[in-house]
Amino acid sequence: MSKNAVEVTGVTRIYTDVRGNPLEALRDVSVSIQQGEFVSIIGPSGCGKTTLLRLIAGLDSPQAGELRLNGEIISGTDPQRGYVFQQGSLFPWLTVAKNIAAGLKARGVYKQQKADVAEYIELIGLEGFEKSYPHQISGGMAQRVAIARALINRPEVLLLDEPMGALDSFTRADLQDKLLELWKHDGTTMILVTHDIDEAIYLADRVVIMSPRPGKISDVIPIDFPRPRHRGGVEFLAMRKTILEKLDLASAKPEPEYTI
Amino acid sequence: MKISNTKFLIRTVLTLLGFALAEVGSFAIPTLQNQTFVIRDEAYRAILAGLMVIYLGSGIFSWFSETRRVKYAKRAPFRLFIGLVLLVWDMLGTKFGKLHMPFFPGPSQITWVFVEEWEFLLSNLLYSLRLYAFGFFSGVFLGVGTGILIGWFSKANYWIMPVLKMTGVIPAVAWMPFALNIFPSSFLAGCFLVSMCAWFPIGFQTARGMQATQKVYFEVARTIGGGRFYQLFHVAIPNALPTIFTGVSTANGLAFTTLVMTEMMGARGGLGYYINWAKAWSSYYKVYAAIIIMAILFSIILKIIGAIQNRALIWQRGLTSNVEERG
Numbered sequence: 084m085s086k087n088a089v090e091v092t093g094v095t096r097i098y099t100d101v102r103g104n105p106l107e108a109l110r111d112v113s114v115s116i117q118q119g120e121f122v123s124i125i126g127p128s129g130c131g132k133t134t135l136l137r138l139i140a141g142l143d144s145p146q147a148g149e150l151r152l153n154g155e156i157i158s159g160t161d162p163q164r165g166y167v168f169q170q171g172s173l174f175p176w177l178t179v180a181k182n183i184a185a186g187l188k189a190r191g192v193y194k195q196q197k198a199d200v201a202e203y204i205e206l207i208g209l210e211g212f213e214k215s216y217p218h219q220i221s222g223g224m225a226q227r228v229a230i231a232r233a234l235i236n237r238p239e240v241l242l243l244d245e246p247m248g249a250l251d252s253f254t255r256a257d258l259q260d261k262l263l264e265l266w267k268h269d270g271t272t273m274i275l276v277t278h279d280i281d282e283a284i285y286l287a288d289r290v291v292i293m294s295p296r297p298g299k300i301s302d303v304i305p306i307d308f309p310r311p312r313h314r315g316g317v318e319f320l321a322m323r324k325t326i327l328e329k330l331d332l333a334s335a336k337p338e339p340e341y342t343i
Numbered sequence: 344m345k346i347s348n349t350k351f352l353i354r355t356v357l358t359l360l361g362f363a364l365a366e367v368g369s370f371a372i373p374t375l376q377n378q379t380f381v382i383r384d385e386a387y388r389a390i391l392a393g394l395m396v397i398y399l400g401s402g403i404f405s406w407f408s409e410t411r412r413v414k415y416a417k418r419a420p421f422r423l424f425i426g427l428v429l430l431v432w433d434m435l436g437t438k439f440g441k442l443h444m445p446f447f448p449g450p451s452q453i454t455w456v457f458v459e460e461w462e463f464l465l466s467n468l469l470y471s472l473r474l475y476a477f478g479f480f481s482g483v484f485l486g487v488g489t490g491i492l493i494g495w496f497s498k499a500n501y502w503i504m505p506v507l508k509m510t511g512v513i514p515a516v517a518w519m520p521f522a523l524n525i526f527p528s529s530f531l532a533g534c535f536l537v538s539m540c541a542w543f544p545i546g547f548q549t550a551r552g553m554q555a556t557q558k559v560y561f562e563v564a565r566t567i568g569g570g571r572f573y574q575l576f577h578v579a580i581p582n583a584l585p586t587i588f589t590g591v592s593t594a595n596g597l598a599f600t601t602l603v604m605t606e607m608m609g610a611r612g613g614l615g616y617y618i619n620w621a622k623a624w625s626s627y628y629k630v631y632a633a634i635i636i637m638a639i640l641f642s643i644i645l646k647i648i649g650a651i652q653n654r655a656l657i658w659q660r661g662l663t664s665n666v667e668e669r670g
């Protein structure tokens with residue numbers, strides 16, 4: 084657990100906003116993520132979390148800086164870097180089993196690795212739903228399928244952009260445990276964007292905190308107490324307080340004087 | 344909703360009553376014979392008897408299922424009405440000669456055509472069917488092909504889309520004089536016209552459906568290792584299936600019209616040709632017979648296409664349950 088899998092060095096990504104002005108979604112961002120590590124990225128809306136994840140995925144490219152996976156420059160997408168979108172990314176015209184198999188089909192290895200589909204359906208606990216279509220399953224189930232679809236390619240890194248953002252808290256807790264289970268099963272490096280502080284602490288080895296305008300990394304906090312982590316435990320709550328303070332959300336801001 | 348046994352029996356009797364009355368009427372009252380030819384009632388009577396057997400059978404079949412009972416009972420008043428209409432029509436047309444001849448013949452005269460001229464009718468029916476099959480399927484093929492080109496390659500979109508839009512608004516039959524001269528047979532000319540009329544809506548809808556694919560599906564395809572080929576055949580085209588079927592339905596309606604028009608104007612066979620031929624002899628009862636066959640044929644084709652569509656679009660939200668409701 085010391086080899087760096089993902090290395091982001093001095094990455095800048097500038098978009099053009101609706102008025103045509105430059106918008107610095109990321110400025111000079113650097114971060115290294117170790118092989119097999121579970122990293123959560125947290126930060127206010129618009130601070131460039133998705134932008135960073137898309138750059139690592141190769142769905143987008145930076146204006147400055149470079150990104151590497153195992154020493155190789157990232158350019159373009161690759162099944163080595165799996166991506167799980169927030170919601171509604173399953174192909175509606177394919178059944179659950181075929182959505183999961185899509186990764187194998189896309190790489191042209193379906194015939195050789197057909198058996199993996201059943202394995203992943205079992206891993207995500209969706210036996211009996213193989214033939215259901217996406218509109219017939221719940222949001223939580225759909226996200227499990229999306230995760231399995233990315234994992235069946237045995238990626239080096241799995242990038243997850245708020246995969247549980249649209250789920251209720253019970254389903255969410257359930258899926259968090261599932262994710263840990265899959266992480267242990269495959270040893271995949273996980274990079275998870277979330278806006279749920281508890282989720283970040285519950286899952287990650289390190290929490291990366293980002294701040295907006297321009298988007299940059301403001302803190303990296305290691306979470307070193309052992310799993311399974313008790314959400315009400317002393318260490319957990321202390322860590323929560325630390326992160327809230329870093330995010331500047333710990334105390335209510337004073338009201339401006341001119342409010343009515 | 345539940346239907347009691349007595350109520351269902353009453354509904355069954357109602358269903359059959361209209362046709363039974365029509366049958367009784369046909370037997371009880373003597374047919375007014377024409378001076379020029381003999382009117383035969385046998386075919387009409389046999390069809391009435393056949394309808395009664397079918398509806399009795401479907402009544403017995405429906406007895407055992409709640410949902411089928413409801414459906415059957417719901418349709419009873421309409422079937423009774425049809426039977427009564429036949430009765431009245433038969434009385435006015437065949438029995439008392441109150442309808443304006445030869446434009447409005449009675450049901451006996453029309454149905455006897457099926458017996459008298461079945462071979463000629465069948466050969467024309469097969470001609471129409473063949474023309475439809477070749478013309479329509481080549482149109483679907485061309486349309487989907489063009490649509491894929493336009494939907495996938497921006498160059499094709501630039502060069503072909505305007506052509507498709509310009510030629511697409513022209514009704515296919517306008518090409519008739521040209522088609523009849525260019526093609527070696529009137530059958531091929533007909534195929535060309537039917538194909539043309541299907542080409543535009545299907546091509547247009549295919550392209551539209553592909554271009555409307557959500558970006559996230561392409562991004563998923565890219566992250567799981569799918570290249571251009573995968574993105575085209577496993578993302579863009581499946582995404583276009585619903586609109587392709589919208590195009591196919593539109594094209595189908597146009598194809599029926601074009602088919603009959605080309606047959607009436609240039610062909611040497613087909614139901615349209617038969618209608619023209621019968622009209623030339625002032626045998627309007629034969630025109631009606633051909634129209635009835637056309638109605639049945641086109642309905643069957645629509646049913647088949649509908650079934651294919653439901654199978655292909657089974658993944659769409661809500662579609663299956665809607666179909667169940669509609670029956």
Ligand SMILES: Nc1ncnc2c1ncn2[C@@H]1O[C@H](COP(=O)(O)OP(=O)(O)OP(=O)(O)O)[C@@H](O)[C@H]1O
Binds near residue numbers: 129278298
């Ligand atoms: N394609 C784009 N074109 C223009 N601006 C963009 C584009 N994508 C992102 N941005 C801008 O870049 C900034 C960072 O966006 P990003 O989506 O990375 O934020 P985020 O941290 O993921 O936010 P959220 O928590 O709301 O998802 C935002 O101000 C956004 O408006």
Ligand SMILES: [Mg+2]
Binds near residue numbers: 132133134244
């Ligand atoms: Mg985001």
